[in-house]
Amino acid sequence: MSSPSIHAGLLSIALAIVLASAEVAQSSDDPTGSSADAAGAVVQMRPIEAPLPVARTPEPPLDVAALKTRLRETSAIGVFTKLALSNQMDDLVQQFRAHHLGGHQTSVAKLRQLYDLLLLKVLALLQDGDPPLASTIARSQEAIWILLADPEQFKSVT
Numbered sequence: 001m002s003s004p005s006i007h008a009g010l011l012s013i014a015l016a017i018v019l020a021s022a023e024v025a026q027s028s029d030d031p032t033g034s035s036a037d038a039a040g041a042v043v044q045m046r047p048i049e050a051p052l053p054v055a056r057t058p059e060p061p062l063d064v065a066a067l068k069t070r071l072r073e074t075s076a077i078g079v080f081t082k083l084a085l086s087n088q089m090d091d092l093v094q095q096f097r098a099h100h101l102g103g104h105q106t107s108v109a110k111l112r113q114l115y116d117l118l119l120l121k122v123l124a125l126l127q128d129g130d131p132p133l134a135s136t137i138a139r140s141q142e143a144i145w146i147l148l149a150d151p152e153q154f155k156s157v158t
Contacts, residue, residue: 064147064157067140071122076129085125088118093148100151108149115145 072082092114099106119141126134147153 064144067137070133070136074126074130074133076133077125081125085118085122088121092118096148096154100154111149112145115148119144 071077071085077085092111095106095111095114099108099111119137123134123138126137147157
């Protein structure tokens, strides 16, 4: 047997549906496109306008060599920090190489996590001292990931 509260809930849902359909019928009967709200005021309905498409310039292809050069030449990161980052990047590339060769059991999810953490570290170091380079790297984040994650593209850059 069902409880009275379930019946009351179903009754309130049915009542809401009936009231909503009555409001829709009332507004469709008015040829001016206006409808009355609960206080009796007339509300003018406007047609929904689609947003204008935004013209976007296509991103230029990723130039890994130029990005490496800009990282080496930036004064936003100190020499010892650059050496530490270079070692971390080399370690990450080695893990990708091992993953692509099938000899290492590092998952793609783990590689993505390591990649994201390293990229965040680089961006944090660059954001105040070299904002244009930080912006370029942030925009290139997915393109770099694709280069690293795809075995064929990975071969072409290493």
